[in-house]
Amino acid sequence: SQQGEEDPQALSIQEGENATMNCSYKTSINNLQWYRQNSGRGLVHLILIRSNEREKHSGRLRVTLDTSKKSSSLLITASRAADTASYFCATDSDPSIAGGTSYGKLTFGQGTILTVHP
Amino acid sequence: NAGVTQTPKFQVLKTGQSMTLQCAQDMNHNSMYWYRQDPGMGLRLIYYSASEGTTDKGEVPNGYNVSRLNKREFSLRLESAAPSQTSVYFCASSRIVQEAFFGQGTRLTVV
Numbered sequence: 001s002q003q004g005e006e007d008p009q010a011l012s013i014q015e016g017e018n019a020t021m022n023c024s025y026k027t028s029i030n031n032l033q034w035y036r037q038n039s040g041r042g043l044v045h046l047i048l049i050r051s052n053e054r055e056k057h058s059g060r061l062r063v064t065l066d067t068s069k070k071s072s073s074l075l076i077t078a079s080r081a082a083d084t085a086s087y088f089c090a091t092d093s094d095p096s097i098a099g100g101t102s103y104g105k106l107t108f109g110q111g112t113i114l115t116v117h118p
Numbered sequence: 119n120a121g122v123t124q125t126p127k128f129q130v131l132k133t134g135q136s137m138t139l140q141c142a143q144d145m146n147h148n149s150m151y152w153y154r155q156d157p158g159m160g161l162r163l164i165y166y167s168a169s170e171g172t173t174d175k176g177e178v179p180n181g182y183n184v185s186r187l188n189k190r191e192f193s194l195r196l197e198s199a200a201p202s203q204t205s206v207y208f209c210a211s212s213r214i215v216q217e218a219f220f221g222q223g224t225r226l227t228v229v
Binding site: 030031033035040041042043044045048088090092103104105106107108109110111 | 122149151153158159160161162163166168174176177208210212213214215216217218219220221222223
């Protein structure tokens with residue numbers, strides 16, 4: 001089963017605009033991660049936010065986490081055509097929920113396809 | 119800086135054939151994983167290995183077996199391929215509670 005649900009499923013914007021993607025999950029987590037996947041390629045890690053963190057920045061990326069609502073958002077500011085890709089959230093479950101140890105097993109959402117038009 | 123290397127990149131199998139997907143990482147990570155990705159979906163965990171000598175089932179293990187040959191290598195075997203196993207397979211490695219590094223994927227078609 002998919003832990004994370006992402007919306008929107010697809011997002012189309014112009015270069016320079018901001019892109020916001022949302023992720024909801026079901027069970028308690030140890031951390032939440034965002035990955036990017038270019039067409040036909042492997043996944044590339046973008047950012048990791050731990051369950052005791054509320055916001056994190058990395059370059060043009062801003063991630064928020066609301067554990068009370070079991071949700072996260074990824075904001076890409078000043079988007080570029082090169083940001084065109086699929087974006088996935090992935091959760092690493094709370095070890096106490098996962099039967100003692102999660103071992104870094106990730107549960108992925110179905111992804112958001114972002115298209116940035118030049 | 120090879121990271122995670124998967125072979126082969128593409129494979130076509132006939133129903134009932136067997137094959138092994140190879141994965142190697144050079145980052146000295148303890149944990150390794152096999153995921154599959156179907157169209158329009160995120161990745162689903164097939165098997166994982168928390169450390170050398172241990173393996174365990176993930177969300178969708180049926181029809182697969184794995185071997186953690188040493189700390190670097192983690193292979194995935196399909197004993198009798200079925201059309202439902204047509205997918206893109208990704209190997210990944212990580213240190214626990216840190217980000218995962220993914221290979222480029224193996225695109226498998228079973229006809």
